[in-house]
Amino acid sequence: MQFLRSGRFWDALAVLPGQRGGSMDTSIVFLHIAVILTTAHLLAELAGKFGMPTVIGELAAGIVLGPSLLGWITPNEIIHLLAEIGLILLLFDVGLDTDVGRLINAGPRAAIVAIGGFVVPFLLGFLLTHYAFGFSMLVSLFIGGTLTATSIGVTVRILRDVGRQNSHEGQIVLGAAVLDDVLGVLLLAVLYEFSVSGEVSLLNVAKVTMFVGVFFFTAPLAAKLISSLIRRLEHVSRVPGVIATTISSLVLAFAWLAHAIGAPELLGGFAAGLALSRRFFLPFGIAIATHPRFSHHIDLSMRPIIELFSPIFFVTVGLSLDLRAVEWQSSFIWTFSLSILFVAIAGKLAGGFMLRREHPLTRTAIGMSMVPRGEVGLVFAGLGQAAGVFGPQVYAGVIIVIAYTTLLAPFWIKSFYKRYGNRPQLFETAGETTVDGSALRPAAE
Amino acid sequence: MQFLRSGRFWDALAVLPGQRGGSMDTSIVFLHIAVILTTAHLLAELAGKFGMPTVIGELAAGIVLGPSLLGWITPNEIIHLLAEIGLILLLFDVGLDTDVGRLINAGPRAAIVAIGGFVVPFLLGFLLTHYAFGFSMLVSLFIGGTLTATSIGVTVRILRDVGRQNSHEGQIVLGAAVLDDVLGVLLLAVLYEFSVSGEVSLLNVAKVTMFVGVFFFTAPLAAKLISSLIRRLEHVSRVPGVIATTISSLVLAFAWLAHAIGAPELLGGFAAGLALSRRFFLPFGIAIATHPRFSHHIDLSMRPIIELFSPIFFVTVGLSLDLRAVEWQSSFIWTFSLSILFVAIAGKLAGGFMLRREHPLTRTAIGMSMVPRGEVGLVFAGLGQAAGVFGPQVYAGVIIVIAYTTLLAPFWIKSFYKRYGNRPQLFETAGETTVDGSALRPAAE
Numbered sequence: 051m052q053f054l055r056s057g058r059f060w061d062a063l064a065v066l067p068g069q070r071g072g073s074m075d076t077s078i079v080f081l082h083i084a085v086i087l088t089t090a091h092l093l094a095e096l097a098g099k100f101g102m103p104t105v106i107g108e109l110a111a112g113i114v115l116g117p118s119l120l121g122w123i124t125p126n127e128i129i130h131l132l133a134e135i136g137l138i139l140l141l142f143d144v145g146l147d148t149d150v151g152r153l154i155n156a157g158p159r160a161a162i163v164a165i166g167g168f169v170v171p172f173l174l175g176f177l178l179t180h181y182a183f184g185f186s187m188l189v190s191l192f193i194g195g196t197l198t199a200t201s202i203g204v205t206v207r208i209l210r211d212v213g214r215q216n217s218h219e220g221q222i223v224l225g226a227a228v229l230d231d232v233l234g235v236l237l238l239a240v241l242y243e244f245s246v247s248g249e250v251s252l253l254n255v256a257k258v259t260m261f262v263g264v265f266f267f268t269a270p271l272a273a274k275l276i277s278s279l280i281r282r283l284e285h286v287s288r289v290p291g292v293i294a295t296t297i298s299s300l301v302l303a304f305a306w307l308a309h310a311i312g313a314p315e316l317l318g319g320f321a322a323g324l325a326l327s328r329r330f331f332l333p334f335g336i337a338i339a340t341h342p343r344f345s346h347h348i349d350l351s352m353r354p355i356i357e358l359f360s361p362i363f364f365v366t367v368g369l370s371l372d373l374r375a376v377e378w379q380s381s382f383i384w385t386f387s388l389s390i391l392f393v394a395i396a397g398k399l400a401g402g403f404m405l406r407r408e409h410p411l412t413r414t415a416i417g418m419s420m421v422p423r424g425e426v427g428l429v430f431a432g433l434g435q436a437a438g439v440f441g442p443q444v445y446a447g448v449i450i451v452i453a454y455t456t457l458l459a460p461f462w463i464k465s466f467y468k469r470y471g472n473r474p475q476l477f478e479t480a481g482e483t484t485v486d487g488s489a490l491r492p493a494a495e
Numbered sequence: 496m497q498f499l500r501s502g503r504f505w506d507a508l509a510v511l512p513g514q515r516g517g518s519m520d521t522s523i524v525f526l527h528i529a530v531i532l533t534t535a536h537l538l539a540e541l542a543g544k545f546g547m548p549t550v551i552g553e554l555a556a557g558i559v560l561g562p563s564l565l566g567w568i569t570p571n572e573i574i575h576l577l578a579e580i581g582l583i584l585l586l587f588d589v590g591l592d593t594d595v596g597r598l599i600n601a602g603p604r605a606a607i608v609a610i611g612g613f614v615v616p617f618l619l620g621f622l623l624t625h626y627a628f629g630f631s632m633l634v635s636l637f638i639g640g641t642l643t644a645t646s647i648g649v650t651v652r653i654l655r656d657v658g659r660q661n662s663h664e665g666q667i668v669l670g671a672a673v674l675d676d677v678l679g680v681l682l683l684a685v686l687y688e689f690s691v692s693g694e695v696s697l698l699n700v701a702k703v704t705m706f707v708g709v710f711f712f713t714a715p716l717a718a719k720l721i722s723s724l725i726r727r728l729e730h731v732s733r734v735p736g737v738i739a740t741t742i743s744s745l746v747l748a749f750a751w752l753a754h755a756i757g758a759p760e761l762l763g764g765f766a767a768g769l770a771l772s773r774r775f776f777l778p779f780g781i782a783i784a785t786h787p788r789f790s791h792h793i794d795l796s797m798r799p800i801i802e803l804f805s806p807i808f809f810v811t812v813g814l815s816l817d818l819r820a821v822e823w824q825s826s827f828i829w830t831f832s833l834s835i836l837f838v839a840i841a842g843k844l845a846g847g848f849m850l851r852r853e854h855p856l857t858r859t860a861i862g863m864s865m866v867p868r869g870e871v872g873l874v875f876a877g878l879g880q881a882a883g884v885f886g887p888q889v890y891a892g893v894i895i896v897i898a899y900t901t902l903l904a905p906f907w908i909k910s911f912y913k914r915y916g917n918r919p920q921l922f923e924t925a926g927e928t929t930v931d932g933s934a935l936r937p938a939a940e
Contacts (some may be wrong), residue, residue, distance in 0.1 A: 076575070076579055076760075077750065077754035077755070078575050078751070079576060080580075080583075080747040080754075080760070081747070081748060081750070081751040082752050083743075083744070083747050084743075084744035084745075084747040084748040084751070085744075085748075087740040087741070087743060087744045088740070088741065090740070091734060091736070091737065091740045094734040095731075095732060095733060098733035098734055101731065104733070107734075118835075127521075127573070128572070128573060128576060130521070131524060131573060133549045134521055135525075138525075143915070148880060167851060213596070220743050241590060281781060283540070286540075287540060287541055288540060288543035288544065288549070289536060289540050289552075290541040290550050290798075290802055291536070291798075291799070291801075291802025291803070291806070292536065294798075294799040294800075294802040294803045295532040295533070295535070295536045295798070295802060295803060296532070296533065296536060298528075298529075298532060298762075298803055299528070299529035299532045299533045300529070300531075301527040302526070302528050302529040303525070303526060303529040303530075304520065305525050306522045306523070306525045306526040306529070309522035309525075310522070310733070315521075315522060315525070324682045350795070351799040351802075352799070353735075353736075353739075353799075354738070354739040354796040354797070354798075354799050354800055355739075355799055355800060355803055357735055357736025357739040357740060357796075358739045358743055358800055361736070361740060378898050416787050490531045
């Protein structure tokens with residue numbers, strides 16, 4: 051069928067001047083996207099039918115389609131790009147639903163959870179693997195780094211799945227997960243620098259920290275100003291699709307900007323979402339109400355786009371977990387992975403338990419929600435492997451921990467809320483008035 | 496800032512086992528997409544404000560951002576893929592709005608227009624360049640081939656811009672443009688085979704023609720059956736995004752299938768759209784009504800996705816027209832390009848004028864609508880250049896013709912309808928009852 055292959059229109063376009071010849075068969079990418087979306091949706095429905103968190107269905111779709119089971123789909127650059135857009139849009143969506151005032155209120159507690167859940171697993175992981183397993187300094191540092199991760203994607207999705215996104219503890223978890231992501235990027239940069247040069251420049255770390263801080267406080271304001279221009283444009287527009295194209299552009303441009311200053315890209319999506327949320331507060335307590343009709347239009351136009359891209363993200367996390375590469379017979383793998391698994395879980399719970407003024411149930415809920423390592427853990431592990439720091443055994447052990455925390459934490463969280471979700475203690479907040487814990491939009495199930 | 500670059504999460508993911516290391520900076524792609532979408536929208540609004548067809552704004556955005564002017568964006572594989580999805584979704588949208596009965600009714604006339612507007616420019620282009628300009632057989636065949644193209648994307652968009660998408664002549668143009676695309680794929684395959692081996696296997700051509708025919712008559716039926724499954728799924732769904740993910744999957748899977756049998760990918764999108772249109776007729780005149788609520792849901796969920804992707808297609812056409820590569824001082828370029836430009840326009844008008852029973856105004860409208868060469872012409876020219884058939888001079892001359900027909904035809908069509916659009920002759924149909932020519936959905940302006 052060589053003949054047929056020659057009839058491809060866009061293959062020919064790819065050889066136009068100024069372009070490198072495209073080796074990728076685009077129609078296969080279409081098939082892969084269709085298979086990813088359909089499998090994810092069907093397994094999510096199945097999970098929902100059996101009372102499981104629906105995100106499990108999407109993660110499982112990746113496990114099934116990827117190298118772990120069928121090996122049909124290996125994520126390439128394009129799938130990764132679409133997944134990344136999915137994660138950025140997911141954070142945009144979370145930002146849209148967030149009450150900025152409450153998030154700022156939860157800030158100090160979120161910082162405690164983030165820092166606690168970062169330092170404890172890092173130190174425990176480092177000490178355990180360096181002293182008990184006798185790994186080198188660098189290997190142990192990378193293992194500790196991997197254990198600091200919190201999958202912001204899985205965490206916010208599971209909170210939404212159980213309808214606790216806008217709850218008291220949901221706000222703390224959201225803030226903590228965002229901070230954890232920023233800390234993760236900083237640590238990754240430091241570890242990488244250390245693995246290459248053996249030294250770390252604290253000045254650089256301070257610089258990036260400052261940039262990120264400035265970005266986080268000025269970006270929502272800038273996004274708000276741009277969005278008021280978009281609202282005016284919408285009034286006079288003669289071309290359909292004003293919201294879909296301009297708001298998507300805003301989100302992607304902010305993701306680029308966040309990356310350019312050294313922050314995680316999803317921070318750009320989150321900042322844009324916060325700016326467009328129903329009530330947006332300036333630092334000095336000035337509330338800028340978003341026009342309700344405009345809010346409604348944004349939701350109507352962006353929802354299908356978010357729904358299209360975000361499952362690709364969760365499936366890609368599953369695709370990147372190669373469980374077949376693990377030597378399940380090796381006793382070392384079991385000892386090693388179970389030990390660091392204990393650290394991985396205990397370390398994040400410790401972060402939640404540092405909130406002395408919260409009820410133990412709330413602390414447990416918060417700690418559990420921070421457990422999934424997901425995509426952020428995979429990045430640490432992947433970098434460790436690529437830099438030659440992790441051998442195949444250590445890498446496999448780390449992958450087991452990432453898979454276990456990512457795939458099982460949603461189950462614990464769902465059962466936890468099934469059992470304790472109606473206890474008044476969970477809704478009681480320490481030192482502030484009790485607020486309505488119900489979600490602004492009905493949860494997925 | 497080497498330090499910052501190292502902190503990129505997904506770069507690290509790209510080096511996971513089983514994946515080739517990604518050289519692409521994803522955040523730059525985000526910026527490019529944002530710039531493409533924003534520029535396209537603003538220039539389209541500007542075009543609309545000055546009474547110009549809005550598609551001109553999107554094409555102009557590509558000219559401005561691409562090598563012709565600023566040189567900011569060179570379309571890479573990812574931009575091309577998104578553009579291709581945009582074209583497929585555009586044809587899906589056109590299919591959704593099409594009355595299948597009327598399209599079949601217009602079929603024989605569409606076939607006359609397609610074949611006439613294919614054969615006349617091919618023969619005239621070949622004869623002119625082979626005998627008057629003394630080009631070799633192969634070069635002249637490729638020039639003739641380039642002149643056969645009709646940009647289905649620009650053609651359907653301009654009909655929509657002027658609100659004539661569902662008119663009598665709109666249906667003929669739509670059918671003719673689809674057929675022309677199929678003929679173009681066949682011719683491209685034949686020319687490619689001829690340029691490589693010096694021979695052409697008519698058996699292969701017959702095989703592919705048969706496959707395409709079978710696809711076109713069975714695919715909408717298959718899509719209809721799948722869509723009724725999706726409708727049932729929607730009733731019991733517990734996961735949001737059922738329409739956005741499953742209908743997008745359906746469209747992409749059909750695009751893959753069309754490609755697999757040797758047809759243009761957009762035929763898959765068109766077939767899926769036809770199947771989901773309000774009234775879908777089976778071959779034996781059995782009408783299957785689409786559930787109105789389901790239709791409404793599809794429109795609501797797919798519209799933002801279509802609006803997001805389709806501008807990327809038009810901008811990419813503009814990006815691919817490198818007007819700076821043309822040596823504007825050369826007198827050969829002018830003689831050559833003006834000669835084939837005449838053939839390009841006259842040949843397509845001839846196709847329209849072959850409809851003896853239509854009013855001359857209708858014939859003119861149809862002929863003019865087939866003039867834009869757009870993406871399909873670019874593919875021929877690109878393949879001619881890549882195969883070493885076109886030298887730089889001939890290539891530049893061909894690019895001028897493509898640019899001219901693509902960028903100016905929308906203006907003629909718009910002024911034509913401004914002047915003659917209310918003449919009753921245009922609405923009179925030969926040999927069938929007059930039907931309401933108004934668009935099902937309000938036009939873009």
